[in-house]
Amino acid sequence: MKFYNITLVFLFFLEFVFSPGVSMADNETIILRFAHGGSETHPYQIGAKKFAEMAGKDVVDTGFIKQLRFKAKSFRSGDAYPYKAGDAAWLKAGGxxxxxxxxxxxxxxxxxxxxxxxxxxxxxxxxxxxxxxxxxxxxxxxxxxxxxxxxxxxxxxxxxxxxxxxxxxxxxxxxxxxxxxxxxxxxxxxxxxxxxxxxxxxxxxxxxxxxxxxxxxxxxxxxxxxxxxxxxxxxxxxxxxxxxxxxxxxxxxxxxxxxxxxxxxxxxxxxxxxxxxxxxxxxxxxxxxxxxxxxxxxxxxxxxxxxxxxxxxxxxxxxxxxxxxxxxxxxxxxxxxxxxxxxxxxxxxxxxxxxxxxxxxxxxxxxxxxxxxxxxxxxxxxxxxxxxxxxxxxxxxxxxxxxxxxxxxxxxxxxxxxxx
Structure with missing residues (x-):
C-alpha cells in the first residue's frame, strides 16, 4: 500500500508530522502532497462505509452486532479518532x-x-x-x-x-x-x-x-x-x-x-x-x-x-x-x-x-x-x-x-x- 506521495521527501515529512494539529490519529491516514505545495490527509475509512453494518444484520450475538455497528459508524465518521468507539465495543463484546x-x-x-x-x-x-x-x-x-x-x-x-x-x-x-x-x-x-x-x-x-x-x-x-x-x-x-x-x-x-x-x-x-x-x-x-x-x-x-x-x-x-x-x-x-x-x-x-x-x-x-x-x-x-x-x-x-x-x-x- 502506498502511504506517501512519491515526491514526499524526509524534510517535508518531518515538517508535516510535527506541524500543529497533526496527532497520533494521523497514523490512520494517507498523506497527499500537491504540485502547488499544499498537502492533506485522507482517512482510511473513506473507502469502507457500509459493509460492517450489513454484516451486523446477519448475526445473532448481540455483543458482536453492537461491535459491528460501532465499526460501521466509525468508517463513516469524521472524528479525530474514528476507530475509538468500535475498539471500545470490541473490548466489551461478549460471546x-x-x-x-x-x-x-x-x-x-x-x-x-x-x-x-x-x-x-x-x-x-x-x-x-x-x-x-x-x-x-x-x-x-x-x-x-x-x-x-x-x-x-x-x-x-x-x-x-x-x-x-x-x-x-x-x-x-x-x-x-x-x-x-x-x-x-x-x-x-x-x-x-x-x-x-x-x-x-x-x-x-x-x-x-x-x-x-x-x-x-x-x-x-x-x-x-x-x-x-x-x-x-x-x-x-x-x-x-x-x-x-x-x-x-x-x-x-x-x-x-x-x-x-x-x-x-x-x-x-x-x-x-x-x-x-x-x-x-x-x-x-x-x-x-x-x-x-x-x-x-x-x-x-x-x-x-x-x-x-x-x-x-x-x-x-x-x-x-x-x-x-x-x-x-x-x-x-x-x-x-x-x-x-x-x-x-x-x-x-x-x-x-x-x-x-x-x-x-x-x-x-x-x-x-x-x-x-x-x-x-x-x-x-x-x-x-x-x-x-x-x-x-x-x-x-x-x-x-x-x-x-x-x-x-x-x-x-x-x-x-x-x-x-
Missing part, C-alpha cells in the same frame, strides 16, 4: 465470536514506522483455555509497578492499569486478511488497540491454532541449540505463557502515545520521538518481560520459572531468525545482551541458561530500554540497537547453519479452510 478490524500496526511501514496497516481477523473463543489465562491478568498492575521502578521516577511513574478491563480470550483464528495475514512472522497473539489504550483499555488475544502450528518448530530448534540436560525444561505450556507475558508487558511502561520526557521539554510521543527502530525496541522490551513476570508469579527458584526461562531462550532463537522484522531485531539484541551479561552461556555450540542471573539481567535490560523510551531518546535507541543487534546476528550465524541443515523452517504458512 464466542471475536472480530478484529482496523488499522493498528506500523512495522510494515519500512520508511518511517508511522502509518498503520489495515488488518482483519475473525476468530472463535476457546472458553476453557481462556479461563486458565484470567488469573495472570491480576498481576498486570504489579508488573507495571516493577517496570516503573526499574525505569526510575525521574522519567516514569506507574499508571493504574486496573481502571480498564483487560480481556484475555484464547481464540482459534477462522479467517485473517490484510496485515494480519500477510505479515511475517505469522502472529501468535496481539495486544490492541495501540492508541487511546489509557482511556478504554486493551485486549490480549492469543491464537491457539497458530501456536499449535509453530510447536514443532520450537521443539526442533530446542533439540539443536539447548544444552542437553536443560532440554527437559522446554515446555509447550511455557511457550504459550511466555507469549502472554510478552503481551502483558506491551501494556506496561512508556510506549506508543505516551508523552516522552525529552531533554528539550518538547511534547512528543514516544513513537514520534524515536521513530524508526521504536517497534524493535518495544518488541525487545516485551520479550524481556517474560522473566520478570514469571519470577513475580511463580518465584525465581520454581520449576515453572526454569521452564519459562529455557523455553524463552529456545523461542528467542526461533524469533531471531525472522531477520529485520521488529520481532527479529528485538530477539537479536536480547540474545546478545543475555550472553554479554552471563544469563546465557555457550557450551560447544549449544546454550545454557544461568537461572540465578536471568531475573537480574532481565531487569537491567528492561531499565535500559524503558529509559530510552521514556526520554524519547532517538540517538540512544539507535546506539543501543546498533551495539547489540550485530552481536546477536553474529551469535545467531553460529547456529543457524545447523538449524537450516536440519530442515527446520523459519516460520509456518497459515491457510484457513474458510473462504470469505
Amino acid at each position: 464466542p465470536l471475536k472480530l478484529c478490524i482496523g488499522p493498528y500496526e506500523v512495522e510494515n511501514d519500512r520508511q518511517y514506522e508511522t502509518k498503520t496497516f489495515f488488518q482483519y481477523m475473525l476468530a472463535m473463543e476457546d472458553e476453557e483455555k481462556t479461563k486458565k489465562v484470567r488469573d495472570l491478568v491480576s498481576y498486570k498492575n504489579a508488573l507495571e509497578r516493577k517496570v516503573a521502578e526499574l525505569i526510575g521516577s525521574d522519567l516514569y511513574t506507574a499508571r493504574d492499569l486496573t481502571k480498564n478491563e483487560t480481556p484475555t480470550p484464547f481464540v482459534r483464528v477462522i479467517k485473517a486478511a490484510g496485515e494480519m495475514h500477510s505479515s511475517r512472522p505469522v502472529p501468535i497473539a496481539h495486544n490492541l488497540p495501540n492508541l487511546y489504550r489509557n482511556e478504554i483499555g486493551f485486549l490480549v488475544e492469543t491464537f491457539s491454532n497458530h501456536y499449535e502450528a509453530k510447536k514443532s518448530i520450537l521443539e526442533d530448534i530446542a533439540s539443536i541449540v539447548i544444552a542437553p540436560d536443560q532440554q527437559q525444561f522446554v515446555d509447550y505450556g511455557s511457550f504459550i505463557d511466555n507469549g502472554h507475558y510478552h503481551e502483558f508487558t506491551h501494556a506496561t511502561g512508556p510506549q506508543g502515545d505516551y508523552l516522552a520526557k525529552t531533554s528539550d521539554g518538547s511534547k512528543v510521543t514516544v513513537s514520534a520521538a524515536i521513530g524508526e527502530g521504536g517497534s524493535a525496541l518495544e518488541e525487545g522490551k516485551a520479550d524481556t518481560g517474560d522473566a520478570l513476570f514469571s519470577a513475580m508469579v511463580y518465584g525465581a527458584e520454581s520449576q515453572k520459572f526454569k521452564q519459562d526461562a529455557v523455553t524463552a531462550i529456545a523461542s528467542l532463537f526461533r524469533s531471531s531468525r525472522f531477520g529485520v522484522d521488529s520481532h527479529g531485531i528485538g530477539g537479536m539484541f536480547r540474545l546478545a545482551y543475555f550472553v554479554e551479561k552471563g544469563a546465557i552461556v555457550r557450551e560447544g555450540g549449544r546454550f545454557r541458561t544461568v537461572f540465578d542471573k536471568v531475573e537480574g539481567v532481565s531487569g537491567n535490560l528492561m531499565r535500559e530500554i524503558g529509559r530510552i523510551q521514556a526520554s524519547g531518546n532517538k540517538a540512544a535507541a539507535e546506539k543501543f540497537i546498533g551495539t547489540y543487534m550485530p552481536k546477536g546476528e553474529a551469535i545467531l550465524k553460529e547456529v543457524v547453519g545447523k538449524i537450516n541443515a536440519a530442515g527446520v523452517p523459519i516460520d509456518v504458512d497459515i491457510h484457513y479452510e474458510i473462504t470469505l
Whole structure:
C-alpha cells in the first residue's frame, strides 16, 4: 500500500508530522502532497462505509452486532479518532465470536514506522483455555509497578492499569486478511488497540491454532541449540505463557502515545520521538518481560520459572531468525545482551541458561530500554540497537547453519479452510 506521495521527501515529512494539529490519529491516514505545495490527509475509512453494518444484520450475538455497528459508524465518521468507539465495543463484546478490524500496526511501514496497516481477523473463543489465562491478568498492575521502578521516577511513574478491563480470550483464528495475514512472522497473539489504550483499555488475544502450528518448530530448534540436560525444561505450556507475558508487558511502561520526557521539554510521543527502530525496541522490551513476570508469579527458584526461562531462550532463537522484522531485531539484541551479561552461556555450540542471573539481567535490560523510551531518546535507541543487534546476528550465524541443515523452517504458512 502506498502511504506517501512519491515526491514526499524526509524534510517535508518531518515538517508535516510535527506541524500543529497533526496527532497520533494521523497514523490512520494517507498523506497527499500537491504540485502547488499544499498537502492533506485522507482517512482510511473513506473507502469502507457500509459493509460492517450489513454484516451486523446477519448475526445473532448481540455483543458482536453492537461491535459491528460501532465499526460501521466509525468508517463513516469524521472524528479525530474514528476507530475509538468500535475498539471500545470490541473490548466489551461478549460471546464466542471475536472480530478484529482496523488499522493498528506500523512495522510494515519500512520508511518511517508511522502509518498503520489495515488488518482483519475473525476468530472463535476457546472458553476453557481462556479461563486458565484470567488469573495472570491480576498481576498486570504489579508488573507495571516493577517496570516503573526499574525505569526510575525521574522519567516514569506507574499508571493504574486496573481502571480498564483487560480481556484475555484464547481464540482459534477462522479467517485473517490484510496485515494480519500477510505479515511475517505469522502472529501468535496481539495486544490492541495501540492508541487511546489509557482511556478504554486493551485486549490480549492469543491464537491457539497458530501456536499449535509453530510447536514443532520450537521443539526442533530446542533439540539443536539447548544444552542437553536443560532440554527437559522446554515446555509447550511455557511457550504459550511466555507469549502472554510478552503481551502483558506491551501494556506496561512508556510506549506508543505516551508523552516522552525529552531533554528539550518538547511534547512528543514516544513513537514520534524515536521513530524508526521504536517497534524493535518495544518488541525487545516485551520479550524481556517474560522473566520478570514469571519470577513475580511463580518465584525465581520454581520449576515453572526454569521452564519459562529455557523455553524463552529456545523461542528467542526461533524469533531471531525472522531477520529485520521488529520481532527479529528485538530477539537479536536480547540474545546478545543475555550472553554479554552471563544469563546465557555457550557450551560447544549449544546454550545454557544461568537461572540465578536471568531475573537480574532481565531487569537491567528492561531499565535500559524503558529509559530510552521514556526520554524519547532517538540517538540512544539507535546506539543501543546498533551495539547489540550485530552481536546477536553474529551469535545467531553460529547456529543457524545447523538449524537450516536440519530442515527446520523459519516460520509456518497459515491457510484457513474458510473462504470469505
